[in-house]
Amino acid sequence: MKSLAELAAIRDKMKDKVAIRDSESGTRIVVGMATCGIAAGARPVLAAFVEEVANAGLNDAITVTQTGCIGICQYEPVVEVFEAGKEKVTYVKMTPDKAKRVFAEHIQKGNIVTEYTMGN
Amino acid sequence: MKELSLNILDVTENSVSAGAKNILISLIEDEKGILTLTIKDNGCGMTPEVVKSVIDPFYTTRTTRKVGLGIPLLKLAAEQTGGSINIESEVGTGTTVTATFDTKSIDFTPIGDMTSTLVTLIMGAPDIDFEYIHQKPGVEVTLSTLQLREVLGDVSLGMPEVLEWIREYLTEQYNNFGGTN
Ligand SMILES: Nc1ncnc2c1ncn2[C@@H]1O[C@H](COP(=O)(O)OP(=O)(O)OP(=O)(O)O)[C@@H](O)[C@H]1O
Ligand code: FES
Ligand SMILES: [Mg+2]
Numbered sequence: 001m002k003s004l005a006e007l008a009a010i011r012d013k014m015k016d017k018v019a020i021r022d023s024e025s026g027t028r029i030v031v032g033m034a035t036c037g038i039a040a041g042a043r044p045v046l047a048a049f050v051e052e053v054a055n056a057g058l059n060d061a062i063t064v065t066q067t068g069c070i071g072i073c074q075y076e077p078v079v080e081v082f083e084a085g086k087e088k089v090t091y092v093k094m095t096p097d098k099a100k101r102v103f104a105e106h107i108q109k110g111n112i113v114t115e116y117t118m119g120n
Numbered sequence: 121m122k123e124l125s126l127n128i129l130d131v132t133e134n135s136v137s138a139g140a141k142n143i144l145i146s147l148i149e150d151e152k153g154i155l156t157l158t159i160k161d162n163g164c165g166m167t168p169e170v171v172k173s174v175i176d177p178f179y180t181t182r183t184t185r186k187v188g189l190g191i192p193l194l195k196l197a198a199e200q201t202g203g204s205i206n207i208e209s210e211v212g213t214g215t216t217v218t219a220t221f222d223t224k225s226i227d228f229t230p231i232g233d234m235t236s237t238l239v240t241l242i243m244g245a246p247d248i249d250f251e252y253i254h255q256k257p258g259v260e261v262t263l264s265t266l267q268l269r270e271v272l273g274d275v276s277l278g279m280p281e282v283l284e285w286i287r288e289y290l291t292e293q294y295n296n297f298g299g300t301n
Contacts, residue, residue, distance in 0.1 A: 002288055004267075004268075007268060007272065007285055010275075010279075011273060011282075014275045015274070033133065035130050035188065035189050035190045038121070039126065043126065043129060043233075043236055043240055046240060047236060047240075050280060053280070059280045065244075066243070066244045068137075
């Protein structure tokens with residue numbers, strides 16, 4: 001069984017890190033989670049990004065967050081990527097597999113996956 | 121929605137938007153296979169007029185409010201099994217959404233992945249206290265973020281490592297639950 005002692009150990013590890021994470025330099029991945037987004041499959045897309053970031057050991061550098069209505073229902077699930085000093089990139093009709101590819105190619109290597117962006 | 125857990129995620133987001141400090145989500149299945157879902161919050165609440173317009177998007181008193189689909193979709197999911205939905209709300213006090221489902225109906229939408237719904241909710245609103253209980257005869261799954269917060273102190277429930285622990289904690293409980301409907 002998962003124990004609260006284990007959670008306490010996580011707390012002790014995290015305490016020192018809080019300060020670092022507050023720095024606003026990192027990349028932000030934002031997933032639209034309005035009714036339409038959820039219905040179209042946003043929850044597993046969000047989970048896929050969270051998992052990729054954790055697996056890559058990048059929890060300190062990249063934050064994954066949720067937002068409500070992005071205003072383009074027919075393109076849900078929609079994901080926006082914000083990187084310091086760069087223009088926002090909007091990915092549409094996302095799936096967990098597409099999320100993995102966006103993570104590997106765009107987030108990690110800097111190459112936007114244009115076939116998943118708006119207008120493609 | 122493909123899973124009831126997605127309706128629950130969506131409707132609970134309303135409680136988050138309503139500024140709730142505490143949100144209770146309960147799923148109780150009885151011996152006869154009747155499932156009762158309750159989502160109770162202490163957010164801003166609604167006037168009776170708004171409650172009416174939320175349940176029936178075509179009921180209009182004013183036209184300023186955008187028509188949402190969250191509650192109507194939950195209502196549909198309940199009613200297609202022969203169940204129903206009820207909303208009790210008071211401005212300044214909070215809202216309780218109750219829905220009943222007949223899990224034996226062929227039109228019952230499976231509950232699905234409640235673990236992902238809870239982790240997603242906590243991730244999106246780590247400062248809210250969520251109380252969760254899913255019960256069926258003889259077994260239950262529970263989560264109280266208040267209890268976790270006592271252990272965590274200043275460390276946020278929204279930290280990826282903490283969320284991962286919560287995911288595993290719930291997954292373990294659901295493994296002993298014998299699957300959901
Ligand atoms: N628990 C609640 N507390 C206060 N207001 C609520 C609550 N639930 C619903 N509402 C009100 O009813 C509206 C419609 O809810 P519904 O879930 O049907 O649509 P929605 O698409 O989610 O709307 P929104 O995106 O604005 O949340 C909400 O925008 C809100 O004004
Ligand atoms: S309601 Fe669909 S993107 Fe806003
Ligand atoms: Mg909603």
